[in-house]
Amino acid sequence: MAVVRVGGADVVYTRLGRGPVVVLVHGAGADGRMWEPQVEALADEFTVVAWDEPGSGRSGALPAGFRLEDFAWALAAVIEDVGLGPAQVAGLSWGGTVALELYRWRPDLVRSLMLVDTYAGWKGSLAPEEVAARVEGARRMLAVPREEFDPTLPGLYAAGPPERFAALLEAMGRDVRPESMAIQLSLMAEADESDLLPRITVPTLLLWGELDARSPLDVAYAFRDAIAHAELVTLPEVGHMSNLEAPEAFTAAVRAFCRVHA
Template sequence: MGFIRVGGLRIAYERAGQGPPLVLVHGAAEDCRVWRPQLAGLAEELTVVAWDEPGAGRSSDLPVGFGLAGFADGLAALIEALGLGPAHVAGRSWGGTVALELYRRRPELVATLVLVDTYAGWKGSLPAAEVRARVAGARRMLAAPPVELGLAFPGLFAGDPPAELVPLLADIAADVRPATLAQQLEIMAEADLADLLPRIDVPTLLIWGRLDARSPLGVARRFEAAIPDATLVVVEGTGHMSNLERPEPVNDAVRGFCRTHPPGAKR
C-alpha cells in the first residue's frame, strides 16, 4: 500500500508486479479490494496499480462539492506521481465513467481503455425513467437505518454472490461512506459522456457480464458501435461484477489485450 497527496487529499493505492502499467479504477461503494483477483492474476507481466478513490478505502474524505472532474484529476495525479503514463486504464461500473472523464481531460495519460460493466454516466447510458428510479431508490436506501451499502444494490451478481466472496464483500461494504456514495450517485445521475465515445482514439476493450442487470448488455453494444476501435468480450454466467464472479476469463481478456496494445506502440 502506498499514498500520494494531491491538493490536500491523501490518495491510497496498491501496487503489484512489473511490466507495462495497468491502472484499475473501482466502482461506487467499493475500494481497491474489489480488484484483488486482477492484482494477483495480472502481476506476472503487468505493473498493476489499484487506487482507493477519494472518499473510499484508505483515502481522504471527499471535499464538499467534489465532482467527476475532481475524481479524474486525482486519477491523473496518481498516474503522474507514479510515472505510469501512458497507461492501460481499466474502470468498472462508476470507475469506467471516471476513466472516460480522465480520457476526456488528459488523453496523453491513457494508452488504452478497458471498460468493465460500466456507463457513460447514467444519463449517457440509461433511459431517463430508469435514472429517476435509481436516484429515488438510492435516496431511500441512504435515508434508512444503516445497512451494508455495498451489498444493497440488486443485480450485482448473476445469482447469489459466490460463497467465497461473501467475506470480502462484507469487509468492503462495512467501509462504505454514505456521504461519498450519495455524492457519487448524484454525479452519475447527471453525467453524460456519450458524446465522447466516438472521439476515443485509443484501443478500447469492453468486458461485460452477459447477465448484468445494472448496466445491461445493450449498453455495451452501444459502446461497441460508438467507439471506433472497440472490442467486446461477453463473460457468460456473470452479472455486474464480472471481474469477481469469473476472474479467469476477465484476466485472460485483459492480459491478451494489453499484450496486443503495448503503451507507446504506434497505431
C-alpha cells in the same frame, strides 16, 4: 501502498508487479480491494495499480464540492505518481465513467481503455425513467440510520455474491462511507459522457457480463457502435461484478488485451 495528495485529499493506491502499467478503477460502494484477484494474477507480467478513490477505502474524505472532473484529476495524479508513462486503464461501473472522464481531460495518460460493465454516466446510457428509479432507490438506501446502511446495490450479480469472495465483500461493505456513496451515485446520475465516445482513439476493450442487469448489453452495444474499433468481449452467465463472478475468464481477457497494446 503509496499515497499522493491531490485536490485536498490523500489518495491511497497499491502497486504490485513489474512491466507495463495497468490501472484498475473500482466501482461505487467498493474500493481497490475489489480487484484483488486481478492484482495478484496480473502482477507476474504488469505493474498493477489499484487505487482507493477519494472518499473510499484507505483514502481521505471527499473534499466539499468534489465533482466527476475532480475524480479524473485525482486518478491522473496517481498515474503520474507511478511514473511509468501512459497507462492501460480499466474501470468497472462507476469506475468506467471515471476512466472516461480521465480520458476527456488527460488523454495523454491513457494508452488504452478497458470499459467494464459501465455507463457513459446513467444519464448518458439509460432511459430517463430508469435513471429516476435508481435515484429514488439510492435516496431510500441512504436515508436509513447509519447502523442499518447496506451499500449493496440491486442487480449486481447474476446468481448472488460469489461465495469465495464473501469475506472480501463483507469487509469492503463495512468500510463504505454513506456520504461518499451518495456523491458517487449523484454524479453518476447526472453524468453524460456520450459525446466523448466517438472521440476515443486509443484501443478500447468493452468487457461485459452477459447477464448484467445494471448495465445491460444494450449499453455495451451502444459503446461498440460509438467507439471506433472497440472490441466487445462478453462473459457468459456473468452479471455486473464480472471481475469477481468469473475472475479467471475476466483476467484472461484483460491479459490478452493488455499484451497486445502494452
